[in-house]
Amino acid sequence: MHPILRNILAVIAGIVTGSIVNMGLIQVSGSIIPPPDGADVTTTEGLKAAMHLFEPKHFIFPFLAHALGTFAGAFVAAIVAATHKLRLALAVGVFFLAGGIASVFMLPSPTWYTIVDLTAAYLPMAWLAGKLVTRKSRSARQANLA
Template sequence: MLRRILSVVAGIITGSLAIAAIEMLGHYLYPLPAGMKSDDMEAMKEYIPNAPFMALFFVIIAYAFGALIAGFVSTKVANDGKNRYAIICGVIFVIITIVNLAMLPTPIWFWVLGILVWVLVIVGYRLAVNKKAI
């Protein structure tokens, strides 16, 4: 039982770290306006509608990479071949994503991709159980 719980925790932690790393790359390539901080919600609300497409799309790329990593790691840690741990990670991340999306004025395409991309936890799961892929 402890291994199963740890598998979800490990998936969430590694997925979050992957998201943070890709988002940092995105901020490096598409920096925020001078003096703006990413934790200033009011400034972010003003920035997002005018942000470059790729600045926003890097978040989707980060979510996709995070989903793959979360699905893969949770499956490897659980070590029982079941996809439920990857799915639990995906559901948790979808909830977090929806909360974030509700706080910021993001475009519709961002909502759609931001939610759909979490099905990639299943790809991470499949990579983890596929003996030929690793």
Template sequence: MVRQFLAVIAGIIVGSLGIWLMERLGHSLYPFPADLKPDDIEGFKAYVENLPFMGKFIVILGYALGALISGFVATKVTNKNNPAAAVICGIIFLFLTIYNMVMLPTPVWFWILGIAVWGLVLIGYKLALNKNKE
């Protein structure tokens, strides 16, 4: 039970780092306005609303990377042939993603991909199992 808990924590940390790295890439390609303050929620909403397609799609790619590595790491830490830790990571990230989509102006395609992409934790799980067999 402790190992499973630690696996979920590790999966969340590594998945978050993957998302953060992709979002940093997105912000380097589509920087924040110079006058945007960290506590300016309305300004951030306007920034997100005006992002071009690729700016938003990079976020989805970050979610995909986060899902894959989260599922992989959680499975490696549990060292079991059971997807529970990977699925728990996916569910936690899914709820956080839905929260972000509710708070920010995101198009329908973003909602669809933003929800579907978290199923990739199971691919990360499968990849970890294949590595365990070698």
């Protein structure tokens, strides 16, 4: 397969994987940390109306969904990529960061959460995933040379 085509597919696979992980964590979050009484979390309008009822514990799973979804997507992109593994992992991180920024405008959240989410959940996780894969790839190449 041509490296450019493989890299495009790597980014697409990363975005799909990250989205699946993100949504999976969001889906189970309510059964682990129930939403506040009276909060309708099934619609954006319901979330906006109930946001004042949310406590810090209610932001754990959204953060984990963003961070682990980005990590998983970036990891897959870096593994599948033919070249530029770290750059493509970061591209997936930028994609999810753009989604996080859009989410801030669509669904206002406390300032502390917005800062933590946008600074720690996306680019750092993508960088970490990319570094893990590139370090692993480098170690494998060195082992093959020995």
